[in-house]
Amino acid sequence: MADPRDTEGIDAGPGPRGPEDYAGRYLKDFREFDGDDVAESIIGGRVRATMPLPSRIQPHPRLVVPGDPGTVDAARAGLDGHPLILEVGSGLGRFINGLAAQRPDARLLGCETRLGFCVKALRRADREGHSHLFMAWGDARLTIPLVVPPGTADEAYLLYPDPWWKRKHARRRHGSLMATVLADALRPGGLMVLKSDVEPYLAQMLESFLQTGRYDAGNAPPELPNTDRELRLLRSGTNTFTAALIRR
Numbered sequence: 001m002a003d004p005r006d007t008e009g010i011d012a013g014p015g016p017r018g019p020e021d022y023a024g025r026y027l028k029d030f031r032e033f034d035g036d037d038v039a040e041s042i043i044g045g046r047v048r049a050t051m052p053l054p055s056r057i058q059p060h061p062r063l064v065v066p067g068d069p070g071t072v073d074a075a076r077a078g079l080d081g082h083p084l085i086l087e088v089g090s091g092l093g094r095f096i097n098g099l100a101a102q103r104p105d106a107r108l109l110g111c112e113t114r115l116g117f118c119v120k121a122l123r124r125a126d127r128e129g130h131s132h133l134f135m136a137w138g139d140a141r142l143t144i145p146l147v148v149p150p151g152t153a154d155e156a157y158l159l160y161p162d163p164w165w166k167r168k169h170a171r172r173r174h175g176s177l178m179a180t181v182l183a184d185a186l187r188p189g190g191l192m193v194l195k196s197d198v199e200p201y202l203a204q205m206l207e208s209f210l211q212t213g214r215y216d217a218g219n220a221p222p223e224l225p226n227t228d229r230e231l232r233l234l235r236s237g238t239n240t241f242t243a244a245l246i247r248r
């Protein structure tokens with residue numbers, strides 16, 4: 001996967017750094033914006049939820065297009081009756097395909113705002129024989145409530161989200177709305193895993209999740225597949241941070 005921060009729509013913030021200058025620089029670069037700046041907005045706007053699939057894109061039987069109710073119904077039916085695993089911000093789908101290989105018993109739903117990434121994640125799933133993996137196009141804060149009945153997901157992953165360095169983009173950071181959407185989707189006892197290379201962002205997300213009063217501290221499974229971003233971070237010797245929660 002190309003560095004997602006080099007691509008359209010992704011904030012080109014500071015790149016991964018070595019451990020020696022990590023702490024000071026990232027703490028300085030990651031600004032704590034005030035409440036109005038970080039109030040979460042839906043990426044692409046709510047209008048995305050009414051949009052059909054652009055004609056240049058081939059429909060896929062496991063691609064959820066929020067504006068096409070048939071695709072929502074197909075995913076709900078396909079995900080039903082099995083352990084359900086969610087991922088927010090799947091990128092090109094390395095992690096969710098890795099998890100699909102580990103969990104043939106489960107059904108997996110990746111949520112991704114970038115349609116091209118959804119398509120590529122599904123192509124990878126087809127190549128690797130993961131017919132139990134679905135992708136939802138759009139902001140997970142809209143697509144998860146549309147597709148996932150409340151209290152039915154067993155696990156959810158939010159891995160290396162963009163830190164959105166600039167004030168004008170801070171509204172795209174994940175906070176209490178994402179925390180609530182995921183708490184609604186998870187069953188009691190369900191697992192929530194958060195990862196970031198930006199420690200203050202992870203701390204901020206964790207605080208938002210705990211402030212809902214719907215999670216307790218938990219432990220992340222030891223053998224999770226890598227994401228694309230994680231692989232790059234590991235190769236460059238950059239620290240990564242993990243937090244796990246259990247839905248009350």
Ligand SMILES: C[S@@+](CC[C@H](N)C(=O)[O-])C[C@H]1O[C@@H](n2cnc3c(N)ncnc32)[C@H](O)[C@@H]1O
Pocket residue numbers: 004043088089090091092111112113114117138139140141159160161162227228229230
């Ligand atoms: C920095 S990339 C990380 C991708 C992948 N998790 C990894 O670690 O390689 C973050 C991804 O999340 C997607 N994204 C950001 N906000 C989202 C949201 N609210 N709902 C769904 N996807 C989102 C972006 O389009 C991008 O592909």
